[in-house]
Amino acid sequence: MGLEPGKAFALPKPGHPAGHGQTHFSNLERFVTLKHTALHAEHQRLNAKLVDFAGWDMPIQYASQLDEHHAVRADAGMFDVAHMAALDLSGARVREFLRHLLANDVAKLTLPGKALYSCLLREDAGVIDDLIAYYLDDTHFRLVVNAGTTDKDLAWIRAQAPAFAVSVTQRSDLGILAVQGPQARARVLPLLPQALRARAEALVNFQAAWDGECFVARTGYTGEDGFELILPHAQLLALWSQLLAAGVKPCGLGARDTLRLEAGMNLYGQDMDESRHPLESGLGWTIAWQPQDRDFIGRAALEKLRGHSAHQFVGLVLEGRGIMRAHMPLRFANGAKGETTSGGFAPTLKQSIALARIEAQAEGACEVEIRGQWQAVRIVKPPFVRHGRALI
Amino acid sequence: MSQVPAGLKYVKTHEWLKREADGSITVGITDYAQASLGDLVFVDVPAVGRKLAKDEACSVVESVKAASDVYAPIAGEVLAVNGKLADAPEVLNSDPYGEGWLWKMKPSNAADFDALLDAAGYEDFLKSL
Numbered sequence: 001m002g003l004e005p006g007k008a009f010a011l012p013k014p015g016h017p018a019g020h021g022q023t024h025f026s027n028l029e030r031f032v033t034l035k036h037t038a039l040h041a042e043h044q045r046l047n048a049k050l051v052d053f054a055g056w057d058m059p060i061q062y063a064s065q066l067d068e069h070h071a072v073r074a075d076a077g078m079f080d081v082a083h084m085a086a087l088d089l090s091g092a093r094v095r096e097f098l099r100h101l102l103a104n105d106v107a108k109l110t111l112p113g114k115a116l117y118s119c120l121l122r123e124d125a126g127v128i129d130d131l132i133a134y135y136l137d138d139t140h141f142r143l144v145v146n147a148g149t150t151d152k153d154l155a156w157i158r159a160q161a162p163a164f165a166v167s168v169t170q171r172s173d174l175g176i177l178a179v180q181g182p183q184a185r186a187r188v189l190p191l192l193p194q195a196l197r198a199r200a201e202a203l204v205n206f207q208a209a210w211d212g213e214c215f216v217a218r219t220g221y222t223g224e225d226g227f228e229l230i231l232p233h234a235q236l237l238a239l240w241s242q243l244l245a246a247g248v249k250p251c252g253l254g255a256r257d258t259l260r261l262e263a264g265m266n267l268y269g270q271d272m273d274e275s276r277h278p279l280e281s282g283l284g285w286t287i288a289w290q291p292q293d294r295d296f297i298g299r300a301a302l303e304k305l306r307g308h309s310a311h312q313f314v315g316l317v318l319e320g321r322g323i324m325r326a327h328m329p330l331r332f333a334n335g336a337k338g339e340t341t342s343g344g345f346a347p348t349l350k351q352s353i354a355l356a357r358i359e360a361q362a363e364g365a366c367e368v369e370i371r372g373q374w375q376a377v378r379i380v381k382p383p384f385v386r387h388g389r390a391l392i
Numbered sequence: 393m394s395q396v397p398a399g400l401k402y403v404k405t406h407e408w409l410k411r412e413a414d415g416s417i418t419v420g421i422t423d424y425a426q427a428s429l430g431d432l433v434f435v436d437v438p439a440v441g442r443k444l445a446k447d448e449a450c451s452v453v454e455s456v457k458a459a460s461d462v463y464a465p466i467a468g469e470v471l472a473v474n475g476k477l478a479d480a481p482e483v484l485n486s487d488p489y490g491e492g493w494l495w496k497m498k499p500s501n502a503a504d505f506d507a508l509l510d511a512a513g514y515e516d517f518l519k520s521l
Contacts, residue, residue, distance in 0.1 A: 001405050001406050001407060001421055001425055001453065001460050001461060001462040001463060002405070002449070002460045002461040002462075002463075049430075060457075061430060064430075064431055065430055065431050065456045065457070066431040066433075066456065066482075254430070254456060254457060258456060321434065321436075321478070322434060322436070322454075323433065323434050323454045323459065325458075325459065344456065345433040345434065345454070345456055347433075347456070352434075371452070371459075
């Protein structure tokens with residue numbers, strides 16, 4: 001059978017040069033070539049299958065990716081996402097800077113701890129990255145950005161920052177752990193420092209609390225309730241061990257991908273990148289058009305595209321048997337075309353789903369080409385699954 | 393360590409073959425293959441009666457991660473397929489040499505089977521990977 005080890009284990013590499021990650025490393029090469037998170041030894045101890053993900057040696061699964069997926073939908077699972085980067089921005093004009101830098105508007109954040117999802121755009125509205133911005137206080141914000149894009153994000157942000165006298169610090173001393181699922185908060189709360197527990201319990205969605213360097217946010221990438229914790233490496237490892245003892249299932253990036261796809265969340269480098277703008281990537285909702293005089297990077301280009309996008313972005317459900325993957329061709333009854341950007345098996349739905357970019361004028365019955373055969377698909381509006389329930 | 397039962401034949405593309413009492417050949421994928429692929433969620437088997445050329449891609453197994461072609465390890469005609477796999481592809485993971493068989497075939501040339509790797513030969517090959 002067509003068993004190509006690197007290929008079979010490979011996940012999309014967000015923002016990473018094509019082909020990287022398909023390389024076969026010897027153990028020594030692997031050790032010196034790839035970056036390690038603070039939990040790397042834990043992944044090895046737990047016999048995780050490790051892959052090169054954007055230059056990091058990361059667990060794609062521990063035992064069964066399906067079991068890991070279902071644990072997050074039904075109970076609680078945890079993900080080492082310390083390959084993503086926390087960037088701290090400070091300065092008296094930091095809010096003004098972010099209102100210029102980001103397509104969403106941090107002016108919406110009026111309470112310290114509140115968070116916002118946004119695209120980081122080029123002048124031509126190509127998406128440099130997607131990120132979460134946390135409002136810490138009037139002179140401090142924290143951004144969490146993707147692993148594969150960290151270096152170019154830093155370069156871009158640092159190029160814009162001096163005009164606003166904002167300083168940018170990558171917090172390599174901190175790591176990120178996501179604990180997700182209906183029981184995630186109940187498992188994490190008793191393990192938090194006393195000073196933080198009550199405030200963490202009171203968090204609403206997209207809000208964070210912190211005590212010193214212990215930072216907890218009610219955010220995630222799975223469509224379930226839960227926390228993302230940003231902690232010094234030693235504390236991160238201690239919390240991981242306590243959660244493991246409390247029965248929280250370690251989950252790899254494979255389950256993270258099927259969970260986010262069911263949740264209808266975009267993956268950078270796959271569903272959008274610098275060659276695509278937010279309006280053709282299902283991200284129009286993240287653009288803050290008001291107030292009209294807010295001059296953010298990419299605004300002029302977006303204003304021209306608004307209402308004239310050549311593409312739209314949709315969800316797909318395969319009616320029959322088979323699995324949709326990324327980059328499969330689509331055709332419509334009226335002759336319009338399209339392509340899947342992400343696709344796979346949805347374990348909660350037990351059928352295949354996809355995200356797709358289609359021509360704006362597409363109408364009528366839609367078919368996807370899977371290995372030379374055209375099969376009927378149904379167009380839906382993501383998300384597919386939210387809080388354990390099918391929405392399609 | 394992958395299981396490699398004695399008494400079966402193997403090919404380097406990770407299919408196994410078993411000669412039944414009536415001379416027909418049962419084909420499946422090895423334990424090493426299923427473990428490498430991860431959780432299997434879709435299996436497509438060839439139609440009964442289809443004539444397969446050696447090394448022809450005639451079946452597809454898809455895990456949560458990727459689709460992989462399965463090649464006919466010898467030439468012959470498909471006699472039966474494992475209909476259970478449509479609803480329960482996970483048996484390919486749990487029992488690759490038993491309930492997870494893919495198809496049975498009538499070999500074009502009975503001697504083709506004898507020329508394939510035995511368990512020891514396939515184990516040596518796995519060690520070389």
